[in-house]
Amino acid sequence: MNGRLIIRTIYCNFTRKTPINHDVFSYKPAFFGVFANKLSTKTETKFVEKKHCNVGTIGHVDHGKTTLTAAITKVLANDGLAQFTSYDEIDKAPEEKARGITINAAHVGYNTKLRHYAHTDCPGHADYVRNMISGASQMDAAILVVAANDGPMPQTREHLLLAKQVGIQYILVYVNKADLVDDELLELVEIEMRELLSDFGYDGSSVPMVYGSALKALNGDESELGVPSIRKLLDTMDKYIPPIVRDLQSPFLMPIDNAFTVPGRGTVVVGTIKRGIMKKNDESDLMGFGYNIKTTLSDIQIFKKSVPEAVAGDNVGVLLRGMKIKAVETGMLLCAAKSFTLSNHYKANIYFLTRNEGGRKKPVFSKYSQQMFSGTWNIACRIDLDPSMHMMMPGDHGEVYLTLLEGMVMTQGQPFTIRENNVTVATGIITETLESIDVPKGKLGKVIMRYN
Ligand SMILES: Nc1nc2c(ncn2[C@@H]2O[C@H](COP(=O)(O)OP(=O)(O)OP(=O)(O)O)[C@@H](O)[C@H]2O)c(=O)[nH]1
Numbered sequence: 001m002n003g004r005l006i007i008r009t010i011y012c013n014f015t016r017k018t019p020i021n022h023d024v025f026s027y028k029p030a031f032f033g034v035f036a037n038k039l040s041t042k043t044e045t046k047f048v049e050k051k052h053c054n055v056g057t058i059g060h061v062d063h064g065k066t067t068l069t070a071a072i073t074k075v076l077a078n079d080g081l082a083q084f085t086s087y088d089e090i091d092k093a094p095e096e097k098a099r100g101i102t103i104n105a106a107h108v109g110y111n112t113k114l115r116h117y118a119h120t121d122c123p124g125h126a127d128y129v130r131n132m133i134s135g136a137s138q139m140d141a142a143i144l145v146v147a148a149n150d151g152p153m154p155q156t157r158e159h160l161l162l163a164k165q166v167g168i169q170y171i172l173v174y175v176n177k178a179d180l181v182d183d184e185l186l187e188l189v190e191i192e193m194r195e196l197l198s199d200f201g202y203d204g205s206s207v208p209m210v211y212g213s214a215l216k217a218l219n220g221d222e223s224e225l226g227v228p229s230i231r232k233l234l235d236t237m238d239k240y241i242p243p244i245v246r247d248l249q250s251p252f253l254m255p256i257d258n259a260f261t262v263p264g265r266g267t268v269v270v271g272t273i274k275r276g277i278m279k280k281n282d283e284s285d286l287m288g289f290g291y292n293i294k295t296t297l298s299d300i301q302i303f304k305k306s307v308p309e310a311v312a313g314d315n316v317g318v319l320l321r322g323m324k325i326k327a328v329e330t331g332m333l334l335c336a337a338k339s340f341t342l343s344n345h346y347k348a349n350i351y352f353l354t355r356n357e358g359g360r361k362k363p364v365f366s367k368y369s370q371q372m373f374s375g376t377w378n379i380a381c382r383i384d385l386d387p388s389m390h391m392m393m394p395g396d397h398g399e400v401y402l403t404l405l406e407g408m409v410m411t412q413g414q415p416f417t418i419r420e421n422n423v424t425v426a427t428g429i430i431t432e433t434l435e436s437i438d439v440p441k442g443k444l445g446k447v448i449m450r451y452n
């Protein structure tokens with residue numbers, strides 16, 4: 001317990017130094033929901049509410065995310081509001097079964113009396129953080145699962161940091177495995193979690209916390225920690241997450257999560273629309289990894305049904321005219337024609353995590369090359385320090401130049417993380433888009449910077 005308390009103190013420090021995240025992809029503040037109509041007349045910006053909400057489970061490995069997901073569907077199935085999806089159907093890949101862990105993010109849908117939820121169950125294992133990022137980038141709100149017998153662990157923290165980065169505004173905590181501990185420990189876990197949430201920029205004092213045992217609930221146990229804890233969680237989700245208000249005015253934008261070929265028809269890309277409205281036959285650009293491919297939206301499908309248009313928040317499959325499957329990569333953006341430009345060169349504000357925060361031990365010098373993660377994509381990236389700086393120590397923050405292996409779409413305020421050997425070592429935001437820079441023979445080490 002002492003170790004955890006020490007780490008917590010260090011994290012308090014970390015928040016103060018971390019640059020504020022302004023996620024360009026994040027949704028409008030909650031109060032917009034209430035005043036949407038009034039504001040729309042004044043600002044001529046239209047916001048439309050939907051009773052659909054994208055949620056999911058995040059948190060440290062083995063803390064019970066998949067068990068909770070299965071339990072939610074089971075409890076609601078008994079009320080006729082969902083189809084029961086068993087634990088084995090969620091973790092269905094042979095490797096997941098063999099290792100007893102989640103590797104791929106899995107999707108289930110369910111209804112409460114008030115809403116329809118699309119739920120993404122994310123992996124907790126450190127090796128599959130990129131699948132977690134991709135899953136979390138679709139969520140409006142996340143259920144952070146923490147096992148009461150463990151308390152917050154490394155991926156509890158990392159997932160919170162990443163949740164903030166991908167723009168999740170609302171977090172609820174399900175303190176799982178409450179069957180294994182006494183009340184005193186539960187209280188301690190709650191205190192630790194509230195402090196951790198505040199450290200990462202959430203309002204720790206008001207985040208709802210539900211205690212329970214997902215396993216008991218899945219087994220149909222009607223005692224307080226069993227089925228009633230799931231009902232309480234769902235009730236809390238309905239009440240705590242305000243109606244999700246989406247930007248329907250800006251040109252549409254959708255990060256690609258997946259792509260497949262429909263024989264005889266062509267390439268279909270899958271994702272959640274972040275903003276705007278896409279209409280059948282719209283001209284659009286598929287952008288990223290150095291490519292800007294012009295295409296047309298031949299067909300749009302929601303839950304396998306063709307629709308004339310789809311709006312921000314919808315999870316869609318889009319048939320792209322004349323597109324080869326080989327040209328599509330997860331993380332590319334499908335956007336309204338000519339709404340963005342590609343660049344591989346950016347100015348950014350960065351913070352290097354300290355050793356105690358899971359970061360590096362050693363300082364960073366110019367030409368530092370690692371994998372960069374933003375939204376649903378990742379790419380090799382070189383970091384060059386401001387010419388006035390010789391090096392940056394873990395714990396330092398400052399302005400840097402980023403050079404990506406290929407051109408991507410990034411905008412001012414867009415957050416990113418840098419990972420080294422599967423560990424998040426830095427976090428930052430884009431401050432300026434610069435003119436693309438030549439990467440000779442695809443080797444970042446050979447880039448000649450203009451500023452030195
Ligand atoms: N005692 C107890 N065990 C639980 C509870 N919930 C889950 N478990 C067990 O904890 C183990 C891990 O559960 P999972 O649901 O696979 O955990 P996870 O968070 O999805 O794990 P990853 O997806 O691999 O990160 C399993 O053996 C579960 O049966 C609980 O409430 N009480």
Ligand SMILES: [Mg+2]
Nearest residue numbers: 065066101102
């Ligand atoms: Mg799991």
